[in-house]
Amino acid sequence: MDSKKRSVIYILPNIFTASSIFAGVVSIINSINGEFAIASWLIVLALIFDGLDGRVARLTNTCSRFGVEFDSLADLVAFGVAPAILLYMYAGHEFARFGIVTASLFVIFGAIRLARFNVMTAQSEPSVFIGVPIPTAAVFISILVLLFQKYNFFHQCFLLLPIASILVSLLMVSNIRYPSFKKINPSKPYTLRLFILLLCIAFGIFVYPIEGFALIVTLYIFYGLIRATLHLTRRRVK
Secondary structure, eight states, rough: OOHHHHHHHHHHHHHHHHHHHHHHHHHHHHHHOHHHHHHOOOOOHHHHHHHHHHHHHHHHOOOOOOHHHHHHHHHIIIIIIIIHHHHEEEEEEEGHHHHHHHHHHHHHHHHHHHHHHHHHHHHEEEEOEOOHHHHOOOOOOOOOOOOOHHHHGGGGGTTHHHHHHHHHHHTSSSSSSEOOTTOOOOSSSTTHHHHHHHHHHHHHHHHHHHHHHHHHHHHHHHHEEEEEEEHHHHHHHH
């Protein structure tokens, strides 16, 4: 492969990373303008770009230290600042200083989560995540906003949004383990079952996009909490 083609391949994953930043910035602008549904879905779009950049880098063998740092900065914008602004503009401003603190904690703990991830993983991909990944936390916030907009009865418990944000912020810097799907081996015999499961999930999300994403993200977050609780219970029993 000549150097020109090689340079293009190296740029490709960074294009997806830049797209993630762009989606995050446009999400912030829409949040400021009161277009909360668009802002929420742009965070989900940023998640898709974020998933593509790493996978493209691994498939093309173009992983680099620059790419890792660029990806972390992109994550802080798209999954730290963007959901924090969304949260504050949609509900946080109604709680005065408490709303400011809630949004700030999400960004600060998200930055800590990213820094710890970079230090702990170095060049190797983790088999599990320590703490909730910041993209999951961001999508959790954006989907909550979409649920509140779609179902009016949620407005009776508006305080749930900042409380949920604080909870997921704490989970980002916790030591609770969450599964990583980056090392799924396509050659294993259960691949067909996994494909069928993913296909069913995709169709479910297509029919009920907000509820589907909400269910998946909520189950993922509570999986770690339940697993950690069971682990602590077993240790005490022993």
